Amino acid sequence: MGGEGIVPRVIVRLGPVEITATVLYTLIVSAVIVAVTLVMRLGQRRGLSVWQIASEFLMEHLEGVMHDMAGSNPRPYTPLVVTLALFIGVANLSGLVPGLHAPTADISTTAALAVIVFLAVPIYGIRSRGLGGYLRHYLQPMPLFLPLEVFTELTRVLTLAVRLFGNVLSGELIIGVLVTLVGLLVPIPLMLLEVLTGVIQAYIFAVLTIVYLSAAIQVQTD
C-alpha cells in the first residue's frame, strides 16, 4: 500500500523541474483509463458490453443531476464533469492496489484539479452570459456582498482541494499505520471503507463542480 509519506518524493530532476512519484502514479491512472476506453471502443460488436453500460450510466446520471440543477442543456459541460468524476474515482481506488499510491493523496494533484474547476467556472459563465452579465452576478443579492462573493469564490477552490486530499490521505495513513501495528487482516474492513470513501469523494467533487457551474451559467432564471 505504498510507503509514501505526506511530502512526495522526487524521482527525477529536469533542470528546475522536479518530477515526483505522484506524477508517475497520475500517468498510470490516465493510462489505465485511456486503455479501458480504447478497448471499449475498438471491441464494439453487436450488443453492449458491461463497461459501456457502466460508463453510459455514469454519464447519464451526472447529466441528470446537471439538468436538475441548471435547467438547461447539460451537454457542453459533460466532458469536464464526467472526466473529473472518472479520473478522481480511478485515482482514489488505485491507492488500494499494492505497490501503487493514490495520486490524489498529494495536495498538488488535488490543487490542480481544483484550479481546473476554478478556471472553468468563470470561463463557462462568461461564455453563457457575456462578460458584463457574469461580472454583474457578483453584485446580485446586494452590491454590499461583493467582498463576500469574491471570498466565497476563492475558498471554494481551497475546500475542493483540501477535502479530496484529506479524505484520501487519511485513508492511506490509517491503513499504513494499521498494517505496521496489527498485521495484514485487520485493515481489510478499512480498505473497504476506503473504497466507499474514494468513490463518494469523486462523486462529491463532480457534483460540487456541477453546483458551481450552475450558479455561474444561470441563463433563464435571473
Added chain:
Amino acid sequence: MDAGTLFAVTTMVVAGLAVAVGTIGPALGQGRAVSSALDAIARQPDASDSITRTLLIGLAMIESLTIYTLVIALIILFVNPVHTWIGHI
C-alpha cells in the same frame, strides 16, 4: 525543559487535541443529518433514492470539516514551517 523540548511537546499535544476536539461538532451534525434522513425515508419510501443521495452529499460536506482539522494537525506535525522560521531546533 528547554525551548526545543517544549516546542516538540506542545506540537504533539496540540495536534492530538485538535483532531480530538475537531471531531465533536461534525459528528453531532452528521448524527442529526442521518436522523432526519431516516425520518424522511420512513415517511416517504418512494423518495428514498433522492434522499439517500442528498444525505451522502451532506455527510461528505460535514465530514470535510473534520478533514480540515486533520490536515492542519498533519501540517503542524510533519511539514511545520516554524522550523525554517526559527532555525532547526
